[in-house]
Amino acid sequence: MTQEELLPLILKKDDKAFTLLYDMYSKNLYGIIYNLIRNHEESEDVLQEVFVKIWKNIESYNESKGRFFTWILNIARNTAIDKLRSKGFNNTQKNLSADNFVHLLDDSNKLSNMIDTIGIQEFVKKLKPKCIKIINLLFFKGYTQQEASEELEIPLGTVKTQNRNCINDLRTFLQV
Amino acid sequence: MMEAREYIESGILELYVFGILSDTETEEVSAMAEKYPEIKAEILSIEKAVISLSFSMSPYLSAANYDRIRTQLLAKHGVEEGVVEMKPRSNVALFIGWAAAIVLMIGVGYQYTQLDAVKEEVVVVKAENSDLEKELNSLEIDKQKTESVLAIIRDDNNTVVALGGQAVSPESKAKVYWNKETQAVYIDAAGLPEPPEGMVYQVWALKLNPLTPTSIGLLEDFKANEARLFNVNSTGEAEAFGITLEPAGGSVSPTLEQLYTLGKV
Numbered sequence: 001m002t003q004e005e006l007l008p009l010i011l012k013k014d015d016k017a018f019t020l021l022y023d024m025y026s027k028n029l030y031g032i033i034y035n036l037i038r039n040h041e042e043s044e045d046v047l048q049e050v051f052v053k054i055w056k057n058i059e060s061y062n063e064s065k066g067r068f069f070t071w072i073l074n075i076a077r078n079t080a081i082d083k084l085r086s087k088g089f090n091n092t093q094k095n096l097s098a099d100n101f102v103h104l105l106d107d108s109n110k111l112s113n114m115i116d117t118i119g120i121q122e123f124v125k126k127l128k129p130k131c132i133k134i135i136n137l138l139f140f141k142g143y144t145q146q147e148a149s150e151e152l153e154i155p156l157g158t159v160k161t162q163n164r165n166c167i168n169d170l171r172t173f174l175q176v
Numbered sequence: 177m178m179e180a181r182e183y184i185e186s187g188i189l190e191l192y193v194f195g196i197l198s199d200t201e202t203e204e205v206s207a208m209a210e211k212y213p214e215i216k217a218e219i220l221s222i223e224k225a226v227i228s229l230s231f232s233m234s235p236y237l238s239a240a241n242y243d244r245i246r247t248q249l250l251a252k253h254g255v256e257e258g259v260v261e262m263k264p265r266s267n268v269a270l271f272i273g274w275a276a277a278i279v280l281m282i283g284v285g286y287q288y289t290q291l292d293a294v295k296e297e298v299v300v301v302k303a304e305n306s307d308l309e310k311e312l313n314s315l316e317i318d319k320q321k322t323e324s325v326l327a328i329i330r331d332d333n334n335t336v337v338a339l340g341g342q343a344v345s346p347e348s349k350a351k352v353y354w355n356k357e358t359q360a361v362y363i364d365a366a367g368l369p370e371p372p373e374g375m376v377y378q379v380w381a382l383k384l385n386p387l388t389p390t391s392i393g394l395l396e397d398f399k400a401n402e403a404r405l406f407n408v409n410s411t412g413e414a415e416a417f418g419i420t421l422e423p424a425g426g427s428v429s430p431t432l433e434q435l436y437t438l439g440k441v
Contacts, residue, residue: 018249022242028227031234044241051245064206069223070195077195101233120232139194139226140233160187167190167225176224 003068010058022051025069029076035101035140036080046083050076077142100136102127123173131166138163180212189215193222243268325405329364333357337417339437344421345369348436352417359410363419365395366404368436371421378422379406380430381414384440389418394426416440 001020009017029050034043053075061071102124124132130152137143137151138159149156183189191197192205209216247268328334337352349367354360363379371377377395382388393408395401420427421434 018246019242022245026241027234027237028230030237031230031232034235035233040235044238044244047237047241048245048248052248055249064203065199066195066202066206067193067219067223069227070193074195120228124229124233135229138191138196139229142194142196144196145191160191164185164187164190167222170229171221171225174225174228176221176228 007058007061007068010055013055018051018055021054025072026051028069029072031101032073032076032140033080035136036077037083042083042087043080046076046080049083050079053079074142081142100132101140102132102136120174123170127166127169130162131169134159134163135166135170180208180214183208183212184215184218189219190222193219193226247272321403325403328355328360328362328405329353331355331357335441337439337441339417339419339439342435342438344434345436350419350437350439352439354411354414354441361392361408361410363395363406363408364404365398365406365419368395368404368419371395371398374424375421376424376426377419377436378426378430379408380418380420381411382416382418383413384415389430390414391426391428391430394422395419414441 001024006017006020006024010021026047030043030047033046033050034040037043037046050072054072057075061068065071127135133152134148137148138145143151145156145159148159152159154162188197188201188205192202197205205215205219209219250269331353333355335352335354335356337354339350339352341348347367348369351364351367353362353364365377368377377398379392379395380389381392382390390411392411393406395406395408398404416439418430418438419436420430420432421436422431
């Protein structure tokens with residue numbers, strides 16, 4: 001099942017489509033959400049909100065807006081950030097940058113993760129610290145290039161290329 | 177080719193997949209992806225990498241969330257229940273389904289008993305209706321009888337003869353309505369007691385000189401005749417009328433000891 005095959009089913013609001021959508025992306029979205037919220041109950045509430053938004057707004061998605069995965073990724077990040085703000089975290093920015101996704105591995109219930117994810121977790125721990133930082137800000141937290149450049153104190157143009165190099169390391173490991 | 181290669185190496189595709197480009201930049205990359213298959217392929221590879229990354233970074237996610245979200249969508253946002261769910265999820269949706277079915281069945285059962293009750297009621301009402309019709313008919317008949325009785329009694333051609341009580345029953349009385357025009361004779365026996373079992377009143381037309389009684393009829397079915405108005409045979413020249421109590425079927429000549437009433441014309 002690819003995104004292209006899944007979309008028409010979701011548009012039909014088919015019961016099976018929800019199951020497929022959930023099976024394909026719930027863990028990805030939950031990873032993104034939990035990395036921002038750092039609380040299981042609230043992350044689960046946000047995940048529910050995200051699926052409702054996907055379901056309600058699917059008609060507004062089209063491919064010129066980017067990949068379907070990208071679209072739902074943005075919904076997840078934005079909903080989680082809205083939740084943080086509504087909860088009155090005044091130092092949202094600080095909260096957003098304090099931890100990175102690698103810390104999730106310590107929180108994780110390792111038994112729940114499939115065997116094939118253990119390898120990538122070990123790999124992630126060995127990623128260069130600057131890669132962990134930049135992937136954390138751009139992918140997990142949705143920082144713009146400008147924001148990342150300020151946060152990491154590196155030139156704007158370097159953000160893109162450094163990020164690409166880090167993702168390339170990951171792809172080499174994953175063979176994709 | 178060079179253009180595409182440079183584009184890929186710039187690192188913009190990663191940002192495109194991450195969803196952190198402006199709308200304009202995003203549309204531009206989408207257009208480039210349509211134009212260059214190698215750009216599209218690169219985007220898919222980057223996407224695979226970050227999907228694996230975010231999947232493996234996710235903490236434990238309880239299966240209860242699936243049911244919770246599914247129920248939420250089902251209730252508010254129209255997930256169609258078209259496909260049988262094969263996976264053994266928790267029983268919430270199943271429970272709701274069964275509960276709904278049971279509620280429906282109870283509803284149908286209730287409606288059915290209601291229908292039965294209404295049907296029975298219709299039958300009862302119909303029967304009542306038919307009873308009322310019968311009653312109405314019998315009232316109509318009674319009314320007609322009363323009217324004809326009145327017509328008989330009020331007729332101007334009537335000679336009315338009052339019969340007084342005699343020794344055997346001093347309280348008894350009766351009236352004879354003798355229509356000289358039609359020769360019809362009616363006996364109003366309302367003043368007579370009910371005859372004992374096996375006995376019947378017999379009406380006699382009398383000539384006095386010499387005393388000659390002629391039977392003009394029996395007051396049969398005394399009880400059933402609520403108006404106590406009896407039609408008897410016509411008589412020629414009667415000078416008096418008498419009523420005696422006789423054995424059922426009547427007698428050839430009156431039993432004078434049982435003379436209840438007597439009156440002269």
